[in-house]
Amino acid sequence: MAGTDLPIQPLMQECSECKTSFKRYTHNQSRFFGCSVCGCWFHIKPDGTLTRDRKVMKKTIIRKDPFQPGRPITFGEVKYIMISRAEKADKSAMQYKWREYGLFHPLHGYAWLSEYDGHWVLLKETIISPKKNSSTEVVFDAKPFHLFQKYKSATTSAAGEFHSNVLNESVSYFEYIAPPFLLSCESGKSYTKWFYGESLFPEDVAKAAGINKSELPSPSGVGAVQVSKSNFSHRSLVILSAIAIGLLIAIHLGTIANMEEREVVAMNETISDSLMGTTLASPSFVLPDKNANLEFSYYSNVSNNWAEAEILLVNDNTNEMRGLSLGAEYYSGYDDEGSWSEGDLNTNKLLSSVGPGTYHLNVKQTKGGNGGGNNFSLNVRYDVPIDSNFYIMLLIMTLFPAISWLRQRQFEKSRWMNSDYSPFNTWEDE
Amino acid sequence: MNKKDIKGLRFIISAFSILLILFTWATLSGYRMLDVFSSSEWEPEGNASGTHHYNHK
Helix, strand or coil, rough: CCCCCCCCCEEEEEEECCCEEEEECCHCCCCCEECCCCCCEECCCCCCCCCEEECCCCCCCCCCCCCCCCCCHHHHHHEEEEEEEEEEEEECCCEEEEEEEEEEEECCCCEEEEEEEEECCCEEEECCEEEEEEECCCECCEEEEEEEEEEEEEEEEEEEEECCCCCEEEEEEEEEEEEEEEEEECCCCCEEEEEEEEEEHHHHHHHHHHCCCHHCCCCCCCCHHHHCEEEECCHHHHHHHHHCCCCCCCHHHHHHHHCCEEEEEEEECCCCCHHEEEECCCCEEEEEECCCCEEEEEEEEEECCCEEEEEEEEEECCCEEEEEEEEEEEEEEECCCEEEEEEECEEEEEEEEEEEEEEEEEEEEECCCCEEEEEEEEEECCCCCCCHHHHHHHHHHHHHHHHHHHHHHHHHHHHCCCCCCCCHHHHHCC | CCCHHHHHHHHHHHHHHHHHHHHHHHHCCCCCHHHHHHCCECCCCCCCCCCCCEEEE
């Protein structure tokens, strides 16, 4: 029968005030009725006649709400009919309002669709009471649920068919969450019921009701049991990142082991002031048949002075050139606070991806005034490990789970902002 | 694991694969990735021919 039309025909009911006809789907199970057109509230007598409760003022009916009693709505294989709509508010803070829609199927029973700030939860009553672990935690279906909110509610408007006089009763709620699941304990004057529910995205609700998502209220903030729309779980991302970082380390160590790391140039020169700025040529050297880097290490013994070497790497076969500059500067002295110094006598630079061939270097040394700089040494090593590549990749691969964690944490903090029992309060606000 | 999870994880696996391939290529070809942002190399003008004023010992 699931997924088909209701197997029992509804009773026809006429509002005795505005004469509008309605269908009553739960037959004699319903004892109260609210007219969604004129807003009057009735007690249903056993013979089906209505007696208006004149103590209850006409309630505002939100006609723009697409969910009015009588609308079919399908979740999974079950085609429910919406039998009631009630707007409720927190008794201690009446500005916090939510809506509850009663759903009915003759074989599958009742379900409740709840909406607060555009966030939806579908609930069904459960006969199994959760096990209480502590004052703020219960266990249900082997999952721990944490207390999110407790409050008393008052119904501010109601339409459709109801079992009890919802407009005249106050109900206490204890809500426990384990997103996307919700456990709600509802206590009236003479009963306690547990409801178990799961969060729904607005698009799921719109699809179930056969309406456009734009007709539903836009979600605001993070719902009590809303799940993130992230396309993957944080745990999966952490596992994948760990695997990727393991591979990165393996590749890094493997390539380091196969690197040549040999010196191809070692110059140690002294130039007189008159020859400063002239070009010195290094002996030629041969780089083998692969692309690799060259690491240049420059040193000049300057004191309160600077020196710089302009270096050209020249391919002897093609005459192609690549240039770089390396410098040394070092200054020191005394002031009110004692001795000071700045600068460095050494510089290291890397030339990326040098192809095979025979090369030599043209080196032009220049310097400032007096204070050394006539001596310099230049060492060039071929095919050295580039640690910065490894650390850049390590950083990027760590950023993925780190950003995911921060986003998840921010999401959870936003969720618990609506709760008096937030786990973030105790240690973060200090 | 639902379809959405699988789609998301595929994206992450692809991203990590690209990063590992990029790293392997850069390492094997001696390329320093930081050169994309800042290279110590400059473009020489002219050519390298001419007299070398100094002959290494």
